[in-house]
Amino acid sequence: MNRLKELRKEKKLTQQELADYMQVTRRGYQKWENGESNIKPKKAEELAKIFNVSVAYLLGYTDDSKMYDDELTVEVEGNLLSVSEKRFEEEYRNNLLKNFVRFLSDENLFLSNNEIVDIIQLLFSLSTNHGNSLKSKTFQDIFINKNHKYHKQLEKEYSFIFGDEFARDDTEKALHGYILEETRTKEKSEKLLETLKNAYGERDYSDFL
Incomplete structure (x- = not known):
């Protein structure tokens, strides 16, 4: 490749x-x-x-x-x-923007460009796994220590993320990971599209990719 x-x-x-x-x-x-x-x-x-x-x-x-x-x-x-950490961070932010815009479009939610950027920045500021704030460090200390007195409370408050209610099953995880890996470049996307067409015939796979 x-x-x-x-x-x-x-x-x-x-x-x-x-x-x-x-x-x-x-x-x-x-x-x-x-x-x-x-x-x-x-x-x-x-x-x-x-x-x-x-x-x-x-x-x-x-x-x-x-x-x-x-x-x-x-x-x-x-x-x-x-x-490259710099490339990874840049690609991560670009993919986050792309996926968030796609989510809004799929759900017929219409926000301006500035509103979308503001929400993403807010998400970064609220997330506990970005930056070196006291909140982030405290979260990590509690999360990795199952004997911490606040560990069960943390699991409860973050159950949407860490629980099973909204989690992908094994098949969905495998498919999601495969698509992410096989669409990182234009050449890989085209190869995956060709595989899908050969297996399932001609149709519009653009939403799938």
Whole structure:
């Protein structure tokens, strides 16, 4: 799923030219481009700099080509991963906005742009798992300590979140996680759409994705 081929063509470079620049054989480079072998972290970072994109974008993990100064590229069990707290936070906020707007639209609730942003900011300020406020620290101390005298009270007051009444069942969890993972990029979304059409025939799956 890496974007080496399209990025190389945008730069009007041949495989041999890029292979020479990276000091690898043409066949070695072809294996990267075709996904036959994993790119080593340092080589991935060099390639990202050549194309002025993030390593995560180069590898096809995200549609965000923006470079982040805290991006770290590591290899775990043969898989190349790109980690950036700044990118994660930005993507998290963007996804929160997208999902909240979709929720409003699905439920026929109409709010202005400013009202939507204000509500999201309010949610962040009220949430106990964001920031380093005294409220957040106190919540965490009580939550992780089941012997704390206020632990049962906390579970009761947050039962909508931590209880089973509104929780997804195992099938819903698996499906929800799969959709989130398989729609992180345009290419993955198109692949999932093709799978659905092959399995269930032609229909409008846009709401599903």
